[in-house]
Amino acid sequence: MTDLLIKELKGPPKSPLLLRRLRGLRFIFNPLEVLEARTAVYGNDYRVSQPGVSSPLIYFSSPEALEALFTAKPDQVSAGKANQILEPLIGEHGIVLLEGTAHQQQRQLLTPPFHGDRMRSYAEVIMEITTRTIAGLDVGKTLTVRPIMQSISLEVILRAVFGLDAGDRYEELKQTLSAMLDGFGSPLGAMVLFYRFLQKDWGDWSPWGRFLRLRRRVDELLYAEITFRRSHPDPSRTDILALLMMAQDTEGKTLSDVELRDELMTLLFAGHETTASALAWAIYWITSLPDVRHKVLQEIETIEGKSVSDPMVISRLPYLSAVCQETLRLYPIAIGAFPRVVKQPVILAGYALEPGTVIMPSIYLAHHRQEVYPESKKFRPERFLERQFSPYEYLPFGGGNRRCIGSAFAMFEMKLVLFQFLSTLEMKPVHTQPIKPTRRGLTIAPSDKLKLGVKLRYSQIKSENSYLKPELI
Numbered sequence: 466m467t468d469l470l471i472k473e474l475k476g477p478p479k480s481p482l483l484l485r486r487l488r489g490l491r492f493i494f495n496p497l498e499v500l501e502a503r504t505a506v507y508g509n510d511y512r513v514s515q516p517g518v519s520s521p522l523i524y525f526s527s528p529e530a531l532e533a534l535f536t537a538k539p540d541q542v543s544a545g546k547a548n549q550i551l552e553p554l555i556g557e558h559g560i561v562l563l564e565g566t567a568h569q570q571q572r573q574l575l576t577p578p579f580h581g582d583r584m585r586s587y588a589e590v591i592m593e594i595t596t597r598t599i600a601g602l603d604v605g606k607t608l609t610v611r612p613i614m615q616s617i618s619l620e621v622i623l624r625a626v627f628g629l630d631a632g633d634r635y636e637e638l639k640q641t642l643s644a645m646l647d648g649f650g651s652p653l654g655a656m657v658l659f660y661r662f663l664q665k666d667w668g669d670w671s672p673w674g675r676f677l678r679l680r681r682r683v684d685e686l687l688y689a690e691i692t693f694r695r696s697h698p699d700p701s702r703t704d705i706l707a708l709l710m711m712a713q714d715t716e717g718k719t720l721s722d723v724e725l726r727d728e729l730m731t732l733l734f735a736g737h738e739t740t741a742s743a744l745a746w747a748i749y750w751i752t753s754l755p756d757v758r759h760k761v762l763q764e765i766e767t768i769e770g771k772s773v774s775d776p777m778v779i780s781r782l783p784y785l786s787a788v789c790q791e792t793l794r795l796y797p798i799a800i801g802a803f804p805r806v807v808k809q810p811v812i813l814a815g816y817a818l819e820p821g822t823v824i825m826p827s828i829y830l831a832h833h834r835q836e837v838y839p840e841s842k843k844f845r846p847e848r849f850l851e852r853q854f855s856p857y858e859y860l861p862f863g864g865g866n867r868r869c870i871g872s873a874f875a876m877f878e879m880k881l882v883l884f885q886f887l888s889t890l891e892m893k894p895v896h897t898q899p900i901k902p903t904r905r906g907l908t909i910a911p912s913d914k915l916k917l918g919v920k921l922r923y924s925q926i927k928s929e930n931s932y933l934k935p936e937l938i
């Protein structure tokens with residue numbers, strides 16, 4: 466009976482190794498094009514073969530398949546070990562690479578600090594950092610958007626995770642971490658993450674050598690902070706490092722220095738570039754589309770001045786929220802969620818899968834299914850005001866027991882930063898061509914061609930309480 470329900474996954478016929486390697490390269494340089502081309506021929510769920518790997522690789526983007534995957538039991542499919550590509554960056558002890566009970570315990574520990582009442586205390590930090598960043602901008606000059614957003618989101622995460630404030634270690638950590646991630650900031654730079662044979666230390670001038678040296682320095686700074694905090698215990702601290710240092714497992718064991726380092730790197734890595742790229746995209750859409758810009762400004766003006774002190778009001782603005790949702794739909798920063806590996810023979814959404822099968826949940830393809838999102842390439846925030854989407858139709862933060870623990874935090878940060886930029890500055894796009902998504906490590910981001918001309922908004926110039934440098938007014 467079950468056999469009758471089994472469906473066949475279509476996919477390209479097995480081709481010679483060289484051709485598959487070339488296709489692999491194409492995926493690094495043009496991932497969206499490759500995904501679209503394959504789904505047009507083989508459907509929402511399909512299989513491909515990987516060069517040099519015998520286990521099948523399949524892509525899921527139909528809501529039925531994604532639901533089956535995200536609700537499967539951890540002993541049927543798991544992530545964790547399949548994320549090895551991230552190990553050089555974040556180590557093997559962080560939540561992303563953990564599995565089973567260890568993963569579950571880490572999630573229980575890390576989820577509360579990114580939700581609920583804690584948001585209010587982060588709001589102050591986010592507002593203050595954004596205000597300072599805007600005040601330091603070279604108004605009148607052409608500005609490249611993504612690095613500005615990256616600086617904000619990195620400072621925010623450093624403060625939330627470490628409770629670190631200005632100081633030498635903070636500044637150096639910021640610079641070194643940015644330089645380290647910038648190394649993967651282009652498709653060419655990202656290749657080194659995908660191909661192990663490129664991961665060779667050929668000295669300072671080689672991409673991997675440079676990465677290793679920067680990572681060593683980041684590690685020194687992280688371990689110095691951990692040592693300092695161990696020797697200066699302060700029970701009044703509420704940051705995430707303090708929380709991790711106090712945490713004990715069922716046998717009363719606390720996290721070692723290496724485990725703490727890996728968790729900190731995970732949060733720094735997962736939490737800032739993603740949010741920065743999302744913010745840069747949002748600015749792109751708002752500044753390029755007059756209708757969107759008009760609506761978002763109109764909404765902001767309804768509360769401007771009155772409720773700026775209440776970030777919760779800002780975070781609930783319906784149109785601004787829809788803009789953020791649509792931003793993460795059209796070009797989701799993570800085009801796929803973490804790969805899942807089948808542990809035991811299982812039938813998911815009618816597909817019979819063998820152990821070892823790797824499943825890629827494709828966020829990008831799910832977000833461009835025309836039956837759910839008509840004219841999917843069009844930026845239309847109204848979609849999110851007109852109807853609700855299921856977690857298997859809209860999944861910028863992945864799903865199931867791996868769903869991003871920073872999703873609420875990231876959305877909150879996006880809205881507060883956008884609110885401050887829009888209520889303070891007039892921003893005009895400088896580019897004449899549409900900005901294309903480009904690979905940045907394992908994510909996609911707007912290219913650095915996204916530049917803006919900015920000047921102060923009239924209301925800011927008038928404001929006696931303007932916090933901007935007097936010489937700018």
Ligand code: HEM
Nearest residue numbers: 561735736739740743799802803862863864867869871875
């Ligand atoms: C716009 C910003 C962000 C996007 C688009 C994003 C996206 C994602 C995605 C797609 C996953 C994989 C989920 C899955 O495989 O089902 C993930 C996991 C994760 N994210 Fe985010 N993320 C963002 C911001 C953040 C922030 C701010 C933090 C925290 C500081 C964070 C921490 C994590 C962690 C720790 C995981 C691993 C969860 C696990 O393995 O259980 N992310 N994120």
